[in-house]
Amino acid sequence: MKIYNTLTRQKETFQTIEPNKVTMYVCGPTVYNYIHIGNARSTVAFDTVRRYLEYRGYEVNYVSNFTDVDDKIIRTAKEEGMTTKELADKFIAAFEEDTAKLNVQPASLHPRVIDHIDDIIAFVASLIEKGYAYESNGDVYYRARKFKNYGQLSNKSIDELEVGASNRIGDEQEKKEDPLDFALWKAAKSGEVSWESPWGAGRPGWHIECSVMATKHLGATIDIHAGGQDLEFPHHENEIAQSEAHTGQRFANYWMHNAYLTVGDSGEKMSKSLGNFVTAHDLMEQVKPEIIRFALATTHYRRPMPFNEIVLKEAETNLSKIKHADHNATFRLETALDSLEDDEEYLNELAEFKTQFVTGMDDDFNTANGITVVYQLTKWLNSYLEKVNVSKEIIMASQAQLREFMAVFGIQFAEDKELLDETVEQLINERNEARKNRDFARSDEIRDELKNQGIILEDTAQGTRWSRS
Incomplete structure (x- = not known):
C-alpha cells in the first residue's frame, strides 16, 4: 500500500509504527455553525x-477533535446570547447528527479543547523552558524561525513566509519578537471565556490544541495526520513545529490532505469565508444522504x-444501478439451484475482482479506481443473472463481494423488510393476471399507479420483481 505524503510530496510505502495498527489524527470542525459540504468532504474522505x-485488516485508532474555544465561537456565542459551551454543545450535536446520516463512523475519540486546558498549559510551559516560546504581555508566542524545518510541509521558504508575515498589521504584531512567530496562548479580553495560567488569564491559540490532543491520545509519533488542504499552512506547519520541539521526535510519518470542493464555472473553492457554500444539514433536506x-x-x-447538480445526479444514477443489481440477485435466489458445474470458474473471476479492487485502492486510496471495479462487478453480476440456470453459491458470493466493496465507500444495502400492504399486493396480482390475458392497457395502468406509490416493477423471464424508488 502506498500513501501520498504531503511532507515529501511523493507516494511512499505505508509502514505502521506498530504492526497491524494505525494511529490516525484528523483535524475536526470548529463548532460554531453547521458543517458545509466542503467540510463534509474531508470527513467522508x-x-x-x-x-x-x-x-x-488494520486496527485503526482514529482521533478527531472538536475545536470548542475559538474567536468565531466567542463572537457567535455573543451574537446568539449563549455561552461558548452552549454554542459548542449545540453544533457538536449537529455535527454528530449530520455525519451519522452520511454514515460516517464515530471516531475512536472526539477530544474537546476545554477538557485539555491543563495539558495545553503544561505543553506551552515546556516550549518556553526549551527556548522555543516566550511570554509577551500575557500572550505566549512560538519562535518559528528557531525550528529548523519550518515551512517544509507547505513547501515554503523562510524568505517567502517572512514577506507574508511582514505585511500583517495589528497590536499582536507589536508583541512579537519576529513577524513569523505565532500564538500559543492568548491573554484574556474583557468578557471572554478564559482560564488561569502562569502568564495570566487567557485561552489557547488554535494550533497548540491539536498538537496537545494528538500527542496525548496517540503518542509522540503517529502514523497518519490528515485534514483539508487549507490546513497545510499555517495550522499543520505550526503543529509540526510545536510538537517536535516539545517531544524531540517526528510528529507524523504520513501527512494526508484532501482537495477542495469547487463551485461555479470558474472552479472557485467552496468556503464559508467566500460565502459560496451550502451546509450538509440543508443539502440533506433536498438530496438523500447516501447519494x-x-x-x-x-x-x-x-x-x-466540482460539486453541483450534475455530479449528484450522476452519483444517484450509478448508485441506483449498483443497488438494482443487488436487488436482482436477491430475486434470482428464489429460483437458483444450489450449485452448478461451472461454479469454480465464476468464483475465480470473483476473486480477480477483489485483486483488482485492492490494487486500485492500495494506490493512495484511489477510490476512483476502486469504484470502477465495482461497476465492472455490477455488469458481470447482471450478465450472470440473465442465465437460464444460476447458482445460489455464485449469487451469494457475488452479493457478499459487492456489499463488502460498497461498505468501504460507506454504502450499506439494507434489506427492504417493509411489507407491501394488501392493496399493493392485490394490484401486482391483478397486473399479472391482466398480462396473462393480454390486457396490456390495464397492465400499464396498474404499473403507472404503483409507480406513483414509489413501487417500480420489472418484468423478467423469472417473473415480475419490484423495488422501491
Missing part, C-alpha cells in the same frame, strides 16, 4: 480511508471536486 484500512456520501467517497481525495 478520511472515514473512507479508515474503512479501507480496516478492510485491509451525497457516494459522490464524495468515490472521488479521489486529492482531486479537486
Whole structure:
C-alpha cells in the first residue's frame, strides 16, 4: 500500500509504527455553525480511508477533535446570547447528527479543547523552558524561525513566509519578537471565556490544541495526520513545529490532505469565508444522504471536486444501478439451484475482482479506481443473472463481494423488510393476471399507479420483481 505524503510530496510505502495498527489524527470542525459540504468532504474522505484500512485488516485508532474555544465561537456565542459551551454543545450535536446520516463512523475519540486546558498549559510551559516560546504581555508566542524545518510541509521558504508575515498589521504584531512567530496562548479580553495560567488569564491559540490532543491520545509519533488542504499552512506547519520541539521526535510519518470542493464555472473553492457554500444539514433536506456520501467517497481525495447538480445526479444514477443489481440477485435466489458445474470458474473471476479492487485502492486510496471495479462487478453480476440456470453459491458470493466493496465507500444495502400492504399486493396480482390475458392497457395502468406509490416493477423471464424508488 502506498500513501501520498504531503511532507515529501511523493507516494511512499505505508509502514505502521506498530504492526497491524494505525494511529490516525484528523483535524475536526470548529463548532460554531453547521458543517458545509466542503467540510463534509474531508470527513467522508478520511472515514473512507479508515474503512479501507480496516478492510485491509488494520486496527485503526482514529482521533478527531472538536475545536470548542475559538474567536468565531466567542463572537457567535455573543451574537446568539449563549455561552461558548452552549454554542459548542449545540453544533457538536449537529455535527454528530449530520455525519451519522452520511454514515460516517464515530471516531475512536472526539477530544474537546476545554477538557485539555491543563495539558495545553503544561505543553506551552515546556516550549518556553526549551527556548522555543516566550511570554509577551500575557500572550505566549512560538519562535518559528528557531525550528529548523519550518515551512517544509507547505513547501515554503523562510524568505517567502517572512514577506507574508511582514505585511500583517495589528497590536499582536507589536508583541512579537519576529513577524513569523505565532500564538500559543492568548491573554484574556474583557468578557471572554478564559482560564488561569502562569502568564495570566487567557485561552489557547488554535494550533497548540491539536498538537496537545494528538500527542496525548496517540503518542509522540503517529502514523497518519490528515485534514483539508487549507490546513497545510499555517495550522499543520505550526503543529509540526510545536510538537517536535516539545517531544524531540517526528510528529507524523504520513501527512494526508484532501482537495477542495469547487463551485461555479470558474472552479472557485467552496468556503464559508467566500460565502459560496451550502451546509450538509440543508443539502440533506433536498438530496438523500447516501447519494451525497457516494459522490464524495468515490472521488479521489486529492482531486479537486466540482460539486453541483450534475455530479449528484450522476452519483444517484450509478448508485441506483449498483443497488438494482443487488436487488436482482436477491430475486434470482428464489429460483437458483444450489450449485452448478461451472461454479469454480465464476468464483475465480470473483476473486480477480477483489485483486483488482485492492490494487486500485492500495494506490493512495484511489477510490476512483476502486469504484470502477465495482461497476465492472455490477455488469458481470447482471450478465450472470440473465442465465437460464444460476447458482445460489455464485449469487451469494457475488452479493457478499459487492456489499463488502460498497461498505468501504460507506454504502450499506439494507434489506427492504417493509411489507407491501394488501392493496399493493392485490394490484401486482391483478397486473399479472391482466398480462396473462393480454390486457396490456390495464397492465400499464396498474404499473403507472404503483409507480406513483414509489413501487417500480420489472418484468423478467423469472417473473415480475419490484423495488422501491
